[in-house]
Amino acid sequence: MPRGQDALRLCAMPLNVRGFEIYSGYFDVSEQTFLVEEIRSCLRAAPLFQPVTPRGNPMSVRMSSAGQFGWVSDRQGYRYEPKHPSGVAWPAIPERLLETWRDLLPTARPPECCLINWYASDAKMGMHQDKDEADMDQPVVSVSLGDEALFRMGNQTKGGKTESIWLRSGDVVVMNGPARRAFHGIDRVRANSSTLLPNGGRINLTLRVVT
Ligand SMILES: O=C(O)CCC(=O)C(=O)O
Ligand SMILES: [Fe+2]
Numbered sequence: 001m002p003r004g005q006d007a008l009r010l011c012a013m014p015l016n017v018r019g020f021e022i023y024s025g026y027f028d029v030s031e032q033t034f035l036v037e038e039i040r041s042c043l044r045a046a047p048l049f050q051p052v053t054p055r056g057n058p059m060s061v062r063m064s065s066a067g068q069f070g071w072v073s074d075r076q077g078y079r080y081e082p083k084h085p086s087g088v089a090w091p092a093i094p095e096r097l098l099e100t101w102r103d104l105l106p107t108a109r110p111p112e113c114c115l116i117n118w119y120a121s122d123a124k125m126g127m128h129q130d131k132d133e134a135d136m137d138q139p140v141v142s143v144s145l146g147d148e149a150l151f152r153m154g155n156q157t158k159g160g161k162t163e164s165i166w167l168r169s170g171d172v173v174v175m176n177g178p179a180r181r182a183f184h185g186i187d188r189v190r191a192n193s194s195t196l197l198p199n200g201g202r203i204n205l206t207l208r209v210v211t
Contacts, residue, residue: 017163018153019179023104026172031096032145032196038094039116039145039203042066045091046084048118054078060123066114067093069210071132078132080113080210093207101141101207104174108139111207119149119202121191127154127162127183130175130208138209139176145169145203148193154183169194 014021027035048062051073065071069080070090083089093114101111117125130140144167154162156178164187167173175182189202197203 014174017165018155018182019175019177020153020182020184021174021176021179022165022167023172023174024168025170026100027143027145027170029170029196032170035094035096035143035205036145036196036203038096039205042091042094042114042116046070046088047086048116049085059125060120061125062118062120062123064090064116066091066116067210068112071113071115071208080132097143097205097207100143100172104141104172105139105176109135109209111141112210113206113208115206115208117204117206119147119186119189119204121147121189121200123186123202124188125186127152127158127185129156129181129183130206131181132210133208134211135209136180139174139180141207142173142175143205143207144171144173145205146194146197147200147202148190149202149204150187150190152185152187153179156181156183158183166190169196 014023043064046064048064050062051059054077067090072081146169148166148168150164151167152162152164
């Protein structure tokens with residue numbers, strides 16, 4: 001159920017926080033439900049796994065990917081791989097997400113990875129930069145589904161002042177320009193703040209150009 005161009009334009013004015021463009025309520029509930037179904041189908045082909053940091057610490061977020069490349073982390077480091085750890089190819093990126101990318105970023109190259117992050121209510125993601133991509137001038141698009149999460153936005157170097165915002169189900173964040181290289185992370189998830197996912201938790205989808 002692709003949404004009409006007019007509907008897309010209605011939410012074209014994002015909130016700008018330190019260069020992070022936040023499209024609040026970009027997806028309505030029926031579109032969120034559709035996306036969850038699409039992601040469930042991706043996860044049947046490429047199940048969630050628990051990544052380990054290069055230092056050997058398990059991450060609290062479980063992950064998988066769709067697209068030509070998937071992001072993985074283990075003792076060998078952070079990187080993109082053409083296959084899921086089980087050896088199967090990653091499933092295709094759902095068309096609705098490709099459409100969103102084209103809507104928000106008509107001049108960017110198409111995304112080659114959709115990282116699927118799954119947060120249980122106690123999961124978080126430490127402050128980091130997205131910097132495993134070859135062309136860091138290409139934007140990143142992030143979609144939030146399910147429980148709300150406190151998203152912290154910092155600077156292009158570690159430390160300094162930060163600002164936080166609660167991301168809700170259906171929100172989309174574009175990281176482009178200086179914000180593309182800015183530190184960011186998820187401090188916490190607010191349990192039971194959404195009814196989208198029957199067992200609670202949060203899904204974050206991050207679209208990226210890898211090569
Ligand atoms: O979960 C989020 O909203 C952010 C995810 C993120 O920063 C990442 O996957 O690199
Ligand atoms: Fe990130």
